[in-house]
Amino acid sequence: MSPPRVLTIAGSDSGGGAGIQADLKTFLSLGTYGLSVLTALTAQNTTGVSAIHACPSEFVLQQFDSVASDIEIDAVKVGMLCNHDIVAALASRLRDWKASSDSHGGSGVPVVLDPVMVSTSGSLLLSEGAIETLIQDLLPLCTILTPNLPEARQLLKYAAKFTSHQSGPRERELAQSNEMTELPQMMAAAKSIAQLGPKAVLVKGGHAKLNRPQIESWLEGLDTGSELAGVNGAVITRRGNVTAIRTDRIPHSHVLDETSSQGNPQMVVCDVLYQQTDDAEGSYVLFIKPLIASTATHGTGCTLSSALAASLAQGHSLVRSTSIAITYVQNAIANGIQDLGKGPGPLDHSYPFQPRGLITDSPDSSTASPFALLRSLISNSIDVWTAFVQHPFVLGLADGSLSREAFEWFMKQDYLFLRHYARIWAQAAASPDNTFEEVSTLAGMAQAMAEEAKLHLQICHDSLGMSASQLEHETMESAATLAYTRFVLDTARSGDTLELLVAVSPCMVGYAQVGLWLQQHRKQGIDKDFAAWIDAYAGSDFQDAAKKAMLLIEAKAARDPPSPERLRKLQKTWNAACRLEAGMWDEAVEPSLRRLVLEP
Ligand SMILES: Cc1ncc(COP(=O)(O)O)c(N)n1
Numbered sequence: 001m002s003p004p005r006v007l008t009i010a011g012s013d014s015g016g017g018a019g020i021q022a023d024l025k026t027f028l029s030l031g032t033y034g035l036s037v038l039t040a041l042t043a044q045n046t047t048g049v050s051a052i053h054a055c056p057s058e059f060v061l062q063q064f065d066s067v068a069s070d071i072e073i074d075a076v077k078v079g080m081l082c083n084h085d086i087v088a089a090l091a092s093r094l095r096d097w098k099a100s101s102d103s104h105g106g107s108g109v110p111v112v113l114d115p116v117m118v119s120t121s122g123s124l125l126l127s128e129g130a131i132e133t134l135i136q137d138l139l140p141l142c143t144i145l146t147p148n149l150p151e152a153r154q155l156l157k158y159a160a161k162f163t164s165h166q167s168g169p170r171e172r173e174l175a176q177s178n179e180m181t182e183l184p185q186m187m188a189a190a191k192s193i194a195q196l197g198p199k200a201v202l203v204k205g206g207h208a209k210l211n212r213p214q215i216e217s218w219l220e221g222l223d224t225g226s227e228l229a230g231v232n233g234a235v236i237t238r239r240g241n242v243t244a245i246r247t248d249r250i251p252h253s254h255v256l257d258e259t260s261s262q263g264n265p266q267m268v269v270c271d272v273l274y275q276q277t278d279d280a281e282g283s284y285v286l287f288i289k290p291l292i293a294s295t296a297t298h299g300t301g302c303t304l305s306s307a308l309a310a311s312l313a314q315g316h317s318l319v320r321s322t323s324i325a326i327t328y329v330q331n332a333i334a335n336g337i338q339d340l341g342k343g344p345g346p347l348d349h350s351y352p353f354q355p356r357g358l359i360t361d362s363p364d365s366s367t368a369s370p371f372a373l374l375r376s377l378i379s380n381s382i383d384v385w386t387a388f389v390q391h392p393f394v395l396g397l398a399d400g401s402l403s404r405e406a407f408e409w410f411m412k413q414d415y416l417f418l419r420h421y422a423r424i425w426a427q428a429a430a431s432p433d434n435t436f437e438e439v440s441t442l443a444g445m446a447q448a449m450a451e452e453a454k455l456h457l458q459i460c461h462d463s464l465g466m467s468a469s470q471l472e473h474e475t476m477e478s479a480a481t482l483a484y485t486r487f488v489l490d491t492a493r494s495g496d497t498l499e500l501l502v503a504v505s506p507c508m509v510g511y512a513q514v515g516l517w518l519q520q521h522r523k524q525g526i527d528k529d530f531a532a533w534i535d536a537y538a539g540s541d542f543q544d545a546a547k548k549a550m551l552l553i554e555a556k557a558a559r560d561p562p563s564p565e566r567l568r569k570l571q572k573t574w575n576a577a578c579r580l581e582a583g584m585w586d587e588a589v590e591p592s593l594r595r596l597v598l599e600p
Pocket residue numbers: 010011012013018019020042044079080116118119120121125297298299300301302
């Protein structure tokens with residue numbers, strides 16, 4: 001079960017925040033295996049770059065040949081290339097390598113190119129003379145190019161020179177305007193840059209703060225109102241060749257104070273993805289999300305392009321990979337390490353495994369890879385997982401802004417859910433392949449659910465005057481509760497114990513994670529029932545039962561290691577369960593989504 005392999009060809013940042021260091025951390029947290037070819041060493045810290053030592057281009061190729069002749073590579077990310085010699089040597093090698101791997105029946109290894117030119121701190125990371133070679137030799141080989149706005153401006157200066165298409169003056173006009181801060185301009189720029197050869201271009205809008213009402217009205221002019229879907233809290237609309245994916249969710253941050261991260265909800269950032277299509281029009285996907293006002297953004301470009309390459313290596317489409325990469329970066333920025341050195345800090349690449357303690361700590365030092373399966377399931381569902389464990393319901397519990405009414409709605413539905421959930425654990429306990437100890441652990445989870453339900457009962461009794469019998473026999477079940485329980489019961493019927501355990505895991509692992517997180521981040525003076533809820537999930541009874549069950553899942557997976565195909569199926573089951581979990585909280589916080597469907 002070797003993970004997908006991703007190669008970074010980039011420079012080293014001795015400060016650890018950008019370059020190959022950022023790339024390898026990103027690869028690891030997105031469930032891939034990282035390889036690296038170094039182009040240059042930088043003496044760098046949070047305050048800037050003090051020296052650069054370029055590798056001889058022959059040595060860059062030697063590293064590449066060594067890796068590529070032995071290890072099958074699923075995606076490549078290219079970052080800092082330093083000088084003309086390295087660009088030229090690499091372009092020639094990548095062209096031959098891609099041609100030979102394509103001729104072996106492959107559809108081509110995706111190459112993500114981050115055209116690193118100048119560091120955030122102002123140092124030149126690509127010599128002037130290398131840009132033309134990069135454009136002429138390297139861009140045509142790449143699947144996607146990911147310039148930020150200053151880099152896009154640079155590239156546009158060359159677009160007119162190297163392409164035969166008609167819109168030369170337009171490029172010059174765009175390149176000269178230092179204010180490429182309007183969405184239509186960014187879209188035009190992405191399309192022009194694509195003429196230079198890459199199949200797709202992602203113009204990153206981080207340097208342009210856009211105004212939400214303006215964007216909304218621009219999109220409305222475009223929309224026929226065809227709202228396609230809400231996926232992971234995003235609203236997707238499409239008109240013609242423009243798809244817009246809008247999220248309002250501000251990633252939770254344990255480092256930024258609310259005033260800075262939520263300072264102005266009217267400000268958004270938009271990344272523009274342009275893909276070449278068979279007709280001349282191409283297609284656009286706009287990723288619109290809240291601006292996070294943080295200074296800890298060192299390594300953002302490296303991280304985004306690496307996350308994109310890792311997701312492509314996992315087999316995701318370009319649009320989904322872009323969406324995963326953006327989600328990863330948003331959250332890693334929101335959790336940026338502010339106080340690492342004297343200058344702007346780096347992102348926190350390890351945020352998916354926060355709070356440290358649940359899944360990162362080895363419960364048993366004799367296990368080489370504790371929680372290997374659960375880590376891989378989380379790593380491969382970062383966007384879905386984050387939408388669940390940092391749901392507005394959870395954030396509302398932390399700062400007390402959740403309404404009592406939403407909380408009580410959820411308590412009633414969760415009470416109904418828990419009865420089924422306890423049945424499912426009991427069913428898993430009865431599986432014929434269980435050891436004696438496993439029967440006891442799984443039955444213990446059923447018992448833990450019964451304990452958990454007592455809290456629900458008490459809250460419903462004290463605030464709504466409801467008895468257990470009223471809850472069980474007079475409460476209608478909502479669509480989200482029914483959907484989740486039916487999904488898990490169907491999985492149980494398939495008879496595959498590991499799959500059943502994966503279906504119930506997000507609830508257990510997620511609540512254990514959410515409980516620990518809330519314990520650290522809840523505000524003083526929140527509602528006493530919110531506090532009791534947090535105490536229940538952060539408490540040792542629930543945490544211990546969850547940890548035991550997690551170890552059991554890992555033991556089962558280790559005993560009968562899933563094939564790649566089975567792993568894909570388990571991942572789908574996990575993803576669905578995460579979405580269904582979040583769906584129950586969606587109903588709580590958004591009354592218009594509630595549907596009571598099943599009479600008791
Ligand atoms: C080795 C290396 N590669 C890339 C960057 C750009 O990153 P940033 O724009 O965040 O400074 C960097 N500073 N160092």
